[in-house]
Amino acid sequence: MVKVLMNGNSAIGEAAIRAGCQCYFGYPITPQNELTEYMTAHLSRKKGCTFIQAESEISAINMVFGASLAGVRAMTSSSSPGISLKQEGISYLAACELPAVIVNMSRGGPGLGSIAAAQSDYFQATRGGGHGDYRTIVLAPSSVQELADLTHKAFDLADRYRTPVMILGDGVLGQMMEPVEFDYEAPRKLTARDDALRGAKGRPSRIVKTFTSNPATLEELNWSLFRRYQAIKQAEVAWDTFMAEDAKLVVVAFGTAARIARGAIKNARKQGLKVGMLRPITLWPFPTEKIKELASKRKQFLVIEMNMGQMLEDVRLALNGAAEASFYGRTGGVIPTPSELQRVIARDYYQKGLKGRK
Amino acid sequence: MVKVLMNGNSAIGEAAIRAGCQCYFGYPITPQNELTEYMTAHLSRKKGCTFIQAESEISAINMVFGASLAGVRAMTSSSSPGISLKQEGISYLAACELPAVIVNMSRGGPGLGSIAAAQSDYFQATRGGGHGDYRTIVLAPSSVQELADLTHKAFDLADRYRTPVMILGDGVLGQMMEPVEFDYEAPRKLTARDDALRGAKGRPSRIVKTFTSNPATLEELNWSLFRRYQAIKQAEVAWDTFMAEDAKLVVVAFGTAARIARGAIKNARKQGLKVGMLRPITLWPFPTEKIKELASKRKQFLVIEMNMGQMLEDVRLALNGAAEASFYGRTGGVIPTPSELQRVIARDYYQKGLKGRK
Amino acid sequence: MKKIYTRPASLKRTPFHYCPGCGHSVVHRLICEIIDEMGLQDKAIGIPPPGCAVFAYNYFDVDMAESAHGRGAAVATGLKRAAPETVVFTYQGDGDLAAIGTAETIHAANRGENITAIFINNAVYGMTGGQMAPTTLSGQQTTTTPYGRDDRLEGYPVKMSEILALVKGSAYIERVAANSPANIRKAKKAIRKAFQTQIDGLGFSLVEILSPCPTNWKMSPIESCKWIDNVMAGEFPLGVILDRTGKKDAG
Amino acid sequence: MKKIYTRPASLKRTPFHYCPGCGHSVVHRLICEIIDEMGLQDKAIGIPPPGCAVFAYNYFDVDMAESAHGRGAAVATGLKRAAPETVVFTYQGDGDLAAIGTAETIHAANRGENITAIFINNAVYGMTGGQMAPTTLSGQQTTTTPYGRDDRLEGYPVKMSEILALVKGSAYIERVAANSPANIRKAKKAIRKAFQTQIDGLGFSLVEILSPCPTNWKMSPIESCKWIDNVMAGEFPLGVILDRTGKKDAG
Amino acid sequence: MLVKTIISGFGGQGVISMGLSLAQAAMEEGKYVTYLPSYGAEVRGGTANCTVAISDEEIASPIASSPDFIIAMNQPSLVRFQNQMRSGGTLFLNSSLIEADTTRDDVEVIRVPADDIAKELGSPKSANMVMLGAFIRRSDIVSLASTIEGLKHTLKKKQKLIAVNEKALSAGYNLFQRGQGY
C-alpha cells in the first residue's frame, strides 16, 4: 500500500472508516476539527453511514450510545473541555457494556485553557472521569502512523470487550502531517453485533440498562466488568521500549512527549549516557509488570509528561518502592524540545549518580 | 447550642446557610433531594439570597460560577451522574480560581446505577474528573455532625485558597438522621470577596479568564495553582485515628465505610485483635505522611471502601512498598455490615500472621 | 360471551410499580395496544428515561434501552440512524424532556429525526419526590416551590410542544390527556398517528400527554383527573399543535 | 473643526484580532458606545464566549469573565442574581447560544432573568474554522456541510429569537444586522433598548445581530454585507420580534 | 447496648412519625440514635419503612441487617421483614390488619390490635401511636415521657393533633397493664 501524507486527525478518520466505522457524531473543537470534517466528507452522504454534527458533545456521546445499541461501529471525538462533558455518557457506555471509540485530541487546561498540545487529561482518561467503578481502555499513539493503527485496534478492542475505548492524542498529533499507510484497502464490511437492539425479530425482546433498586444486582454488574478488566489487563497491555536493555536510566513517556524524549535519548547516548525508554501504548491497562521487570534490573526511572505529573502515579504504583521515579513536566500546551529533554535527562542521570556506576 | 435531629442533607443546608452561603443552585437527584428542598425553603424568599432549581446540573454549576464571580458564597449539590456532568464546570472554577462548594451525595454506579450509598466516585473527586491539571479539596464526613462541620469548613477553605471544594458523602449520610449541633447561632454576614466582579467602580476593570494563545501563560497559571496546592497539602490534611497507637493492623476507610469499620474494630478488639483505624477526612490532600508514619511503626494495612478499590491507590502510593495494603470492598450501593467487616478484619489479621507476632 | 377487552400481548404480565391512579400505567398500556395493532412488536425499540418510568423496560415486551437523563432524543437519533428499519420511541417525563433534555429534543426535532417522543407531562418531577418541573403551573406548590411557583423567580410553565412546533423538522405534535375515557381514546389515536408519521418517514413526532400524578399532587386519582380538565388543560390546551403529515384525521 | 466621531472610552486601544470586515468588531464598538452613553462603565459586566470573541475581554474596559461554551446565560444568571446592582450582558455566537447553549438560554429567558444577550449570528462556527452553525442557511456550504446544508439530514436553520419570543420571561427581542450604516445605527438602538430593559428590571432581553464573517463565507467584506441583505435577512427577517417593555420606540 | 428496630407499613399508616418520635425520644434521653428512612423508587410501591438504632455508644451502621425489633403494621411488612430478624428478637404485629402468623418460631410475637383500639378511641388514624405506645412499654428502650416529648416535636407543625395522639400513645402503653391476654 502506498504512503500518503496526512494529518493525524484525518488519519484517524480514514482508519476508522476502513475499520468499518459507520457512524460518527461530533461537535467542533480545536484541535480535532479536521477529524470531524474528514468524517463529514466521507460519511455524510455514504449509504448506510451516518455523520451528525451534534448540538453538543453530550448529544454526540449519547448518539454514539444509540448507534452502539444498534450494533454498529460508532465513534465520537473532541478535545479536553468537550471530553469532560462526555463523562456521564462514557460511564453509561461502560455500564451498559457498549463498544464505542472516543478520541480526545487533548489541549491545555484546566478551563478553556489553550488549544496547544497537552497530556493533562491522563487521570480523567485512565481513572474514569465519570462516576462509578469502571475503566476504559486508553490508547496513546505517538505518530500519525500509530494514530491510524491504534484507531483500528480501538474498534476491535471495543467490540471484543464490549467497552468504550479512548484514544488519547493531542494537538500536535492531530495537526501534524506525516506519511502514513493503512492496513485495510477498503472499508471493512461488518454485520451488526449479535447483541444489538434492532427489534425483537425471532428472539425474545432485549433490555439494555443499569438501573436497579437492588444494589446486589449492580454489585454483580461491577464484578462482571472487573472480571473483564482483569482479562484486558492480562491480554492487552502494550508498550514499546527503546534502548532499554542496557540502560541505567529508563525514561517513561507516552505520546508526543515520548517521541520528543526519544530524540533526546539518542543524543544522550551520543554523550555516552546509558539511557533508554519505556513508552506505554496502553495507558490503561498500564504496563505495570514491564516496569517491575525493568526495576528488578536495578534501573532508575525518569517520567516525562506534558502535564504536572499524572502517569507518574502509575509508575510509582508499579515500582512500589523498588526504585525512585523522578519527574519532569511541561504543561498548559508548552511542548518540550529535544535539547531541553536531553539536558533534563543528563541532569537526572548525574544526580542519580549513574555516570560511573556499573 | 441545643442538638436537633436532622438528616444529613438538611444538616448540610443549615450549616451552609450559617456559613454565609447566599446562593444555591441545584437540580433534583436522589439521594440528595432533601438538601435542595432545604435550600428552597430557606433561601428562595430570603432577601439577598438566591435559590434556583436549574434546568440541569450543568446550568447549576455554571450559575455557581457566576455567583462566585460576584464574590458571594455559592453551593451546588448532586449525586454521581449529575456530578459527572459538572466536571467541565469544576475545571473552569479551578482554572479561574473561584471558590465554590460542590456536594456529591454519591450513589451506586456506573451509569444510572442505583440510588443506594456508594463511594465509587473517589477517583473522580480526587483526580479531577474534569480536564487539565487541577485538584479540588475533597472532604469526607462520616456522620451528620461531621457533615455540618465540614460544610462550614468547606466554605472557609474555598475562600482561603480560591478553589472549588467538594464534599463527598453518600446516600446513607444524606438520608440518615442523627443529633447535630451547629457552631454558628445565626447565618454569618459576609461582604463580597475583594476580587469579585461587581462593576469597575473606583478601580480598574477586571478580567477572569483562562484562555490564552500563549501556552507559557497557561503553564504559569498551572504552576501558581500547584504552588497553592502545595500550601494546601502542608496546612490542611485532616484525618482521624481510632485505637491506632498499639494496633498491628490499621484499617484505612473513609465516610460511611469508616463508621461501620469502627464498630467492627471495637468488636475485633474484644476478640483480642490489635486493630485500629486511620480515617482520612481530607481525601485530597491525602494523609500520606500519617500513613508513612504508621508504616514506619511496622503496622500492616487493610483498606476498606464501598467501591472496587480506589483510595487503595493513594494508600499504596503513600506506603511506597513500606508495607502491603490489602483491600476489601463492596460496591454498587451494597453497604457492608459491622459483623461482615469484623470477619474480614479478623481474616486479614490472621492471614498477615499478626496474631502471635510481637 | 366473548372477551372484548384484555391485556395487550406486548405488555408483560408484571404488575406496575406505579402509584395508584398514575397516568404512566395508562400510557404504557396504550402504547402496547398500538404496538400490537400495528404489528410492531419485532420492530419497536423504546427508550425509557430516568424518572418514574425508569422501569418501563420491565413492562414493554419489545427491545428497550435506558437513556441518560434528558438524552433520549440523542440516543434515539443514533439508534434510528443506525437501524432505520426499526420504529424508535422515547418515553420521557417533563423534567427529562423539557428541562435537562431541552437542547437534545429541540435539535433532534429540527433535524427531522424519524423518531417518536412520548412526552408525559405531569407537572412535577415524580421519581425524585415531587419537585418543580418546567411544566409546573404558576402558583403550584411542589417540594421545590413550597410557596407556590413564582413565575418571575422560578420561571413560567414551559410549553415544549409549542416550541417544538416552531422548528421545521417537526412533522406531528399533539397534546392529549390520560384522565378520562374520552381523552384516553384520543390519546391512543394520537400515539398511533405519531408512530405512523415515523413509519412514513415524515420526521419528528411527539405526543404530549397530561398525566395524573396523584402522589405528588396530593390528590386522589379521581381529583387528579378532574384537576387536569379544570386546571392543567387551561394552561396546556389539548389538541393538535402541528400536523405536517398531510393526513388531517388523527388516526 | 471639532471631532465628532472617535473611539469610545470604554473600548481599550488594543487593535482587534478579528479578520478584516468582521462584524464582531463593529458590535464591540456599538456596545462600548452605549456603555459610555448610558454611563455603565462601572456597572457593566460582560460574559464573552469561547468563539472568535473569546478575547473580547481585551477590548471592553469593563469587568469581564470567560464562560464555558454555551453556558453564558447560566453564568450571567448566577452573577446577576448575586449582584443585582450590576448590568450583565452575555456576548455569544450562534454556535454558543443556539447549539450547545440552547437549554441554558431558553430557561434563563423563561425565568425572566434580568440579563441581556448579544447574539452574533454569522451563520457559521467562526473560531473553529467555519463549521455549520444551527443558523447556517439551507444549502450553505461550510466545512461540515461541504455538499451544502441538507435540512433533512443536518437540520433547518434554527430561529432562536423566534423560539425565545415564545417563552414568557422574555421582555425584548430584536433582530438587526451589522452590514450597513443604516443597519448599524438600528443595531445600536436595539442594544441600548436591551440594556434599558435590563435596567428597568423587565426581564430577559436579547439582540440578534446578523454579522459578516468574510473569512468563512469566503467573500470580501463588501460581498458579505450584501449577502446579509440579499440572502441571510431573507431567512432571518430583521425587526422587533418581541417587545413587552411597553416602550414601543426602540431607543 | 445497641437496639435496632424496623418499623414498616404502607404509606399513610404513619410509620415515619412512629420512627421520628422514637428517635427524638431517644435523643431527649441523651442516647446515641440514628434514623434511616427507606427512600427512592421503592417508595412507589406504596409501602414505607424506617430503621431506628438506639445505643449508649456510637452507632456504627444505621442499617438493621438483623433487627432486634420489628413493628409490622400490615401483612406485606411482616412477609418482607420477618426473616431478617435476629433470633430472640421481638415482633410487634398490628393484629387488626394481620391475620397470618409469623413463620419464625425463634422470636417473641406481640399482637396489638392497633387499628381497633384507635377506632375505640375515636381516632382511627392514630393506630400508629397505639402501636408505638405498646412498643416502648414492652421493648422498654425509651420512657413514655420522652416519647411524648418526641411525639410533640414530631407533630411540631400540627399541634392540634397532639392530644389525640398522646391519648393513643398512652392507650397502647397501658395495654399491658390492663393485663389483657395479648
Added chain:
Amino acid sequence: MLVKTIISGFGGQGVISMGLSLAQAAMEEGKYVTYLPSYGAEVRGGTANCTVAISDEEIASPIASSPDFIIAMNQPSLVRFQNQMRSGGTLFLNSSLIEADTTRDDVEVIRVPADDIAKELGSPKSANMVMLGAFIRRSDIVSLASTIEGLKHTLKKKQKLIAVNEKALSAGYNLFQRGQGY
C-alpha cells in the same frame, strides 16, 4: 541529517502549499518528514505559517524551536521569526515586500524578489512557488523533480494551475544559475 524550515507569510500568499509541496517532495524521496501548520485563534490575525522537518531518521519533534531555514514572505514574518533561527542558518526573504534587513548577523540572508519575478512571469499569485524554487535550490534538501511531484500532488484539485506554478518553481530554482547577485 535533520533540517527544519519555517515558512511564514500572510494568508493568501500560499505559504501552506509551499510547505505541503516541500513535505510531499521529501516523502517522494523516501525521507522522514513532518509538516505542522499553525492553527487556531492566532490564525485570525491573518498571518499563516508552517513548519517542515525533513530528516533521514525518525523526527522527534515537528516543532522548530531553532529552525535551520526561515522563509519570510512578508515583513511581519521576518520580525516574528528571525530571532528563533539557529546561528548559521539561512534566511530567505521575499525582497519584493521586505525592505528591512534582518537584525541577525550570524545568519546567511538570501533575498528573492518573489513577487516581482512572479509578476514578470505574468502570474503574480505564484510568488510562493518562485520562492520555493529558490529555496530548494539553495537549501538543497529536495530535488526540483520531486518538488514538482509534490506540487502536482498539492494542487490535486486544481490541475490547471500546475503549469503556471511549475514555471514559477523553475524560475525561482534557476535564479542562482543566471548568476544574478542576490
Added chain:
Amino acid sequence: MKGYIEIDREMCKGCELCVFFCPKDVISMSDKLNAGGYRVAVFDDNSDCTGCAVCAVVCPEVAIEVYRG
C-alpha cells in the same frame, strides 16, 4: 345482562377510577384489602353492565377484562 367484567383482585390498586367512570354504577369498592394492602374494586354481578369497557379503558393497572355477548 349484556356484559360483564372480571377484576383481577391482586392487580387492583384501589384507585377507584373504574367506579367513578362506570356509566352503569356496577363497580364498587370493597373494604377488603388485597395482599398489596389496597382496597379493591368489585363488580356487582347480576347488574346491567353493558360491557362498554369504560372501566378497562381507565384502569391504570390493566386489572379489568371485559366480556360482551
Added chain:
Amino acid sequence: MKGYIEIDREMCKGCELCVFFCPKDVISMSDKLNAGGYRVAVFDDNSDCTGCAVCAVVCPEVAIEVYRG
C-alpha cells in the same frame, strides 16, 4: 470643505467598507501595505467630505476619526 477624517494607518485592515459606503467617494485604497500587511484606506484630502461619519460607523477597526466644522 465641511469636514474631514483621519484614518489610523496601522489600525486599518483594508476591508474597503469605508470606501464602499462613503457617499462622497472621498476614500480610496492605497497600494501601500501597513505593518500588518494590509492595503490601507486613504482619505483624499482636498475633497468635499461632509463629515457625515458613515465611514466611521462602518469601520470595524475604529480606525477613523471624523471632524466637522
